[in-house]
Amino acid sequence: MSILMNDSTRVIVQGITGRIGSAQTHWMLEYGTRVVGGVTPGKGGTTVEGVPVFDSVLEAVKQTGANASVFFVPAAFVLDAFLETIDAGVKLIVIVPEHIPVKDVLKMRSYAMEKGVFALGPTTPGILVPGMGKMGIMPASLFAPGRVGIISRSGTLSYEFAGILSESNVGQSTVVGMGADPVVLRNLADILELFENDKDTDAVIVVGEVGGEQEEKAAGFIARQMSKPVAAYIAGRYSPQGKKMGHAGAIVRGSAGTHAGKHEALRAAGVEVLESPIDVAKWAKKHKLK
Amino acid sequence: MRLHEYEALDIFEQNRIPVPRRELVSDMHDALHAAGEIGYPVIIKAQVLVGGRGLAGGIKTASNPDELREAADALFNSEVKGMPVRKALLCQKVDIARELYLGMTVDGYSGKPVIVVSTEGGVLIEETAKTSPEKIAAIHIEPSFGYYPYQARSLLRMLGLEQKLITPWSEIIGQLYHIATRYEALIAEINPLVVLSNGALMAVDAVLEVDDSALSRIRFPLPDRVDRIENPLERRGREIGVTYVDLDGDIGLISSGAGLGMASMDIIGQKMKPANFLETGGGITADLLYRCMELIMMKPDLRGIFINVYGGINPIHEGAKGVIRYIEEHNVKIPVVAKALGNRQEETWEIFKSGGVHVVTEAATEKAVEVLYKLVGPSGKSDTGKPKTRAKRA
Known part of the structure; x- marks a missing residue:
């Protein structure tokens, strides 16, 4: 559930x-x-x-x-x-x-x-299971019970995606904020695995943003282990280039972190990449999600 | 907070990392005097907080006073990547036999500090990582155990180095790790770490970026972080406690959350141009949003304002009061569109409406931006309707 x-x-x-x-x-x-x-x-x-x-x-x-x-x-x-x-x-x-x-x-x-x-976390809005309960700060009015899982790095964007889906009569199974900090306590792939194994989730939306390499690493997991449809949105197409953590960061991460790099990695893993948040409604309709 | 090179070199020196003789100078007279003390040849390096300073002309060499006059004159009258040069570091030019690389950062994915070394230091280090990965070695440090000297020794052995280099280099790694720990650095870097002609090692550059979240508990003297923000609007943002980034468009933006702010910029950018990025974080009050309005209105050519906030942790009804107080006191004429959803949203909408703000009650930011677009039209045109600087696209 x-x-x-x-x-x-x-x-x-x-x-x-x-x-x-x-x-x-x-x-x-x-x-x-x-x-x-x-x-x-x-x-x-x-x-x-x-x-x-x-x-x-x-x-x-x-x-x-x-x-x-x-x-x-x-x-x-x-x-x-x-x-x-x-x-x-x-x-x-x-x-x-x-x-x-x-x-x-x-x-x-x-x-x-x-x-x-x-x-x-840190800097997470927490977890919300529509109609059942929440741990954190997510504003309840935007969520509706259903079968789509949402994972977001940004708190407010998780509300945005849930809100757009709810307005289109598509509910959510669980909404998880993974935290917006450069180091978080759980990686994206770990949360994706929970959704993959949840019998009441039919599809998952990943709401990412530029910086770090969570989405790129998760793409590997999705390609290897996910059977459920995954869509992703990456915020920050027009953002000034963020912190790249010096040369050492660039060396350790390679090309990871950019908007284009994340799109490429996710597409290669079979993820449907959304150009704009509102596109999530079309995606849900296409997959007949509820 | 990124420290200047001269600040970081001082910290390195205090922690027994060999650094060149140097003096901070702020004009040509100072520079000539310092060079007299240090001895020619010298290097004069702009102290600006941007990367790629050398390739952008911010580092010059002089072997006599005439050359230094010319170099200093050029430097102090120039900008390096848009940053004015107010201070420069005059350094002894050392005899370099070889350039190495040493850097430390936090690897967000594994959640561990990582130390990176290379036998090929210099400005092209990131290229080397791609083309000759065998010349780079990296090691992760377990946060619960910390660093031990054997890790540096085995790291350097991975590069196939001779023992006479491994011993002094591993000592420098230990010292840099010690600095990174005490200053809670997100980046600590020496590029290049040079081998002098006499075989000794020296750090001829220094990068240190301190974790902003740790500033209040670092027990060592640090410069004021607000002072060093060059852009006055960005400095004001820091003073009032929000993240503000100055952009070249004409649509003002206030958002509660970095992700939402970035997405708002992306959506505005489809047909208009944002004048700024502004993210409030979780501390919205009426006063804060009043000051945010004041801040974004400092840009003279704003044509419209978009407010995109959620009431999760933030009391958006309070925020709305601050916005309309500003609008009323300053008789704001340009259109203001607000999308505000979450806890106490109905109350928030009423407050916004009472101040003439266009309220959008749907979740999709695209719809709210469309409302704004209908009110103000496309960006990039001046008052006379002529295109600003950018040529019309065919």
Whole structure:
């Protein structure tokens, strides 16, 4: 029925007592998400939006049976809180905050991989399963239940694609923001694999952008392992050339990163490349998606 | 934040990487004086934050005061890739037997730092990577364990180097890794790392780019990052906390999110030309969008404004209040089109409409841009209807 989240997902909100954490807890609850607790060290014993707040992740997990966590923790404290969350046994973590130092992200990613934790972000809008729940900040009004999966590097563009599909009466199985940072906690191909194995997803849209080599690497996975139709859009055709990480980056990545290079790699893998976001409606119609 | 070469060389020197004798100069008089102290021949290098500086004429050699006068005069009265030359680094010209390459960055896909070395340093290093991959070697560092000296030694052995080069070079790799760690560098690079005629190694260039997200916790003195943005509009963007990129079109853009902003540019670019890229990130308030309006309106020839925002983490109804406050206070006459969807969208639409903003309620940016296009027509024409600079396409 969905990837990553399902009806046994019990969510805690870290940083729940902050301005954004509490506002987003309200929206998550309103959408039907099972938010079972929140964590802010020093604020244990209080409640936010009727949700009990704990001083530590371990306590929250013990008291509520939580198995997933969404972060609204200030960037400087994310690494510490992330390690705490993994040590408390949580297996699905969504890191919404932006501006987390890359050095911290490298450590987070390494520890999550080692412990078999599925983490998304940083700078992600999170996960939304239409009609069931969401972990993160996606605005619910744009989404509708259906059978198309969306993976996006950009948060706002994931809303755009879902919105265009919903207006065309095409729903989504799960919408996943992988995070907009140069280093993210999970690569695109890992999320594609979940959609390929999900019996309630018929096709997948990849919303990428210039820079990095996620789309190029994913193209290899799609060519080898995906049976479901995949469409892709790459933002940034007219963008001034982004960071290429010096000569070392160019050497390690070869020609990866450019708009043209991404189009070429995706087309070679049999992906239908969309020139403009609105083309996704035609693509969905062509494949009779719902 | 990219540091200037002179700043990076100072940091390298403090961390025991050999660097040339040098002095920062800001005019010809300074340059001649410095060259007198350092001794001819010298190299004068423009301190501008662009890549490919040498090929663009930003580096010149002088073997006597007359040559230096000419070189400095040319340099200080020129732009390198559009950047004015305010400062130059006057360096001792060393005797080079061989040019090597050493660079470090973060490999986003594997999530690990990577160290790259080559026996063929210099401006054509990226070409070498394609044509002679055997002259390049790279090694990834495990973030949880960090760097150990054997990794540098085995990396250099992969290039088939002799031991008398491996020992000093691996020490420099260790020092550069140490710098990259302490300064949270996204790029640390020495190109070229030269072998002098006496066999010693020296870094004659230095690149260091610090992670902006880490600036507040780096315990070493760093220059102010806003100061060094040359473009005044881009500097203003940084001051108010948004990402602004100055472009040469006439349609102002405000978007909440980099991907959405890039897609908006692409769609505007199909029939019109964006005047800027502006991305607010997740911190929209009424005041922020007021200041964004102020910023994009600094360009005098704007013909229309497109606002493309989503209410996920952002309170777009607050943002709308800031936009209409600006429109009312400054009596904005050019068309403003807004697509604003998400949490509290209906309230947002009402606020926008009250200020005369054209509101689009469909998700596709193409449809909103079409509304704007109908109001303003194609870009690239001046007020008199004549094409600006670009020739008409057949």
